[in-house]
Amino acid sequence: MTDLIASPAPAVRRTGRNRTLSLGRTVLGKIVSSLIVLLVVATVAFLLVRISGDPLALLLPPDATKEQADQLAAELGLNQSLFAQYVDYLGGLVQGDLGRSIFFDQPVVSLIGERLPATALLAVSSLVLSLLISLPAGILASVHRGRITDTIISGIVLIGQSTPAFWVGIVFILLFAVRLHALPAAGYGSVAHLVLPTFTLAIYSIAVVARVLRTSLAEELSADYIRTATAKGLTRSQVVIGHGLRNASLPVVTVVGLELGSLLGGAILTEQVFSWPGIGRLTVEAIANRDFPLVQGAVLFFALVFVVVNLLVDLSYTLLDPRVRLGR
């Protein structure tokens, strides 16, 4: 009976030991492939920023002499061959050293570390807010599929998904900061500062998660096992939440994971609009300053976030649904 509900099409059962072993091998494989992805990202970032131009021009005042430029190039290692710089860079990476920011004259690791709390705070609060809204909205829409509730929710979702975040941000600023004087327009440092950027950033996630949940739950609710469960006399909410939602959760977990990845990756425009001192803004500054090590470090950081989130999403599949076997 349990089988009927939790896994309608049970895969070939393995013994516990075998399963743990295969899971361990899968995780290891995933980690290795993640490391390869990171290496590729590091290499591409390294090459791309060097194509973009020379940072010296931006560091020295316009009337600096050639000698000063040469001296600075030597100090920054920019006079070495590309290959030597690359080897140097990878050598540092292995030891967890992302190099030193040219512009800020500080270790890249500490600069990213300094900005990480701001970005993490914004990402987490947006995600929490978006789940609080999108989960009930998605469930309501799918339960009332085709009816007026569904139409309203789906309409709002469509608007939310197609409205650019920076525009929402500007409208929020005009309304809540300039007109109503209710919330600060820019800056960082208190809960009040968090409100507008959180809502701005959450809107897209709300729309995406609600839409995916609605589709996937609606599909589950029309499945045979739901009818069976209903026939056994369970209440509507027991059926929907206890059975349908559990089975509909896979795509939702994927989407939530990806959303967290992009939120953590620095919602660049939102950080710009609200002068939020996160990693997204740091990256924009670094690009403008041709700060090679910092751009490389930031790109690598984003890649790392996505790789880790993906890994966690993949792993959660095996735990959430025994039908899923990774790496096969």
Added chain:
Amino acid sequence: MRNLQPPLSRRRLLQAAAVGVPLLGLPTLLAGCGADSQAGTGRRIRVSQSVDPTTLDPQKQGGMTTMNVLINLFDTLTARDVHNELVPRLATSWTAVDDHHWRFVLRRGVTFHNGERFDAQTVKFSIERLLDPKTQSPIVELRYVTGVRVVDRYTVDFVLDQPDPVLPAKLSLFGGVMVPPKYLADAGDEKFAAAPVGTGPFRFESWKRGVSIRMRAYEQHWESRPGYDELEIQTIQNPASALAALQSDEVDLVTGLVPDAALQLEGYKGVRVSSFPGLRMSYLSLDTTDPAFSDVRVRRALNHAMDVPLLVKATLNGHGREVPTMIPRESFGFDPAIAPYSRDLDQARRLLAQAGHPDGLSTTLTASSTDATTAQAISGLLTKVGVQAKVSLLDPSTYSQRLTSDNRKALGPMYLASTTGWTLDGSSPVQSNVRTGRRQSRWTNPLADQLIDREENSIRPADRQKAFSSLQRLLSQEAPFVFLYQADTIVISNDRVRWTPNVIGHLALQSAVRDD
């Protein structure tokens, strides 16, 4: 039925963890966030500018936006007052002993924020730290200084390897900042850059990168304590956000905006938009080796065609002043007898025809994308005499890289540029733009070089002025540039805060006033 209840499975645990972990983290993050925002006590002025300081070590940076912050924490040997006069600051008087020595008498009774005393040894230490290659200072103004000799406890001599008449002015900002020898020896460079100690009117309190830097009035400042207790300089990059912050009372004063942005605020109650004469000078640089621009008649034609007052009206909302040649009005060397080019479209067409372009000519005008509007307006004005200048916009960093590259043709035959000579001496714009062999000079004229050498190597003001006047006449005749304007400095504040910048426009906020 019990069987139908889902057991506490791995998936449940995972779900709980996925929701719970971030929630657990949130209060800590919020708490960390809130602790930061503890308001200081006393009267506060909050100012915004668009860029964060790069470092708080004043000798390891060369940018005005960073200096805007540091000038409040540190003092310089000399200073520019609100009337643009060079005035004593940590030095009370100075004289040129001979061509290679400037003597400075120092102020007594000055202390650093940590109690350390300021004297001749401080000057020697500060200047020699700046000159030490190990410091990697990007500050170039003191390149003729070889060292500092202590004469007595409150007198020093600057030793130079060639005459530098502008030295006292060069000590009014970047090069003239005094740093504490003992604190630097004890704390080291890194700690100094994170928690700087100066003799300035404000002492450092905290810096949150990308957000704001806070300072408190230094009670023992030698001059006088500022009229308010706390100064906060916030970083708000986006002009619209900065204006919104002013309107929602999160900042008192917004700096660094173009007049265009100020237009948005016209008619708002409680907001004051003020405009002050500014130094930043814009011009078009012409490649005099380009087939079209090698002919002086074409270069003159462009100057006759360029309706600068109309340009100022259209792009700066009238907040700018025409400049006759390449020396700003407030700088030493400016000669009011030299008039700007007359607006004369017929004369421009005639000159172009004489130069072999009866139907006009086509060229490219390169500019940074931040100056897009101005470049397009200029292009429009030029079409009136048949000059078709195609506007080519570059992202700011590519633009500045090409501007300073050794390739003189990197920005094409004609580009829009601007310069700020904060020393308020004519030598700075002509040194980098006119003198042969400099990175931004694209015109070779032996007479101009002679005149520049003459003003630079003489310390007698009258001789220098004569050389500058001749140079400006030559520039006007030969027209290697299209001379444009000096843009005003715009200060936007609420009606409780007042501040008057001098022509350099740097944010020395000691003199700001809070009315309530």
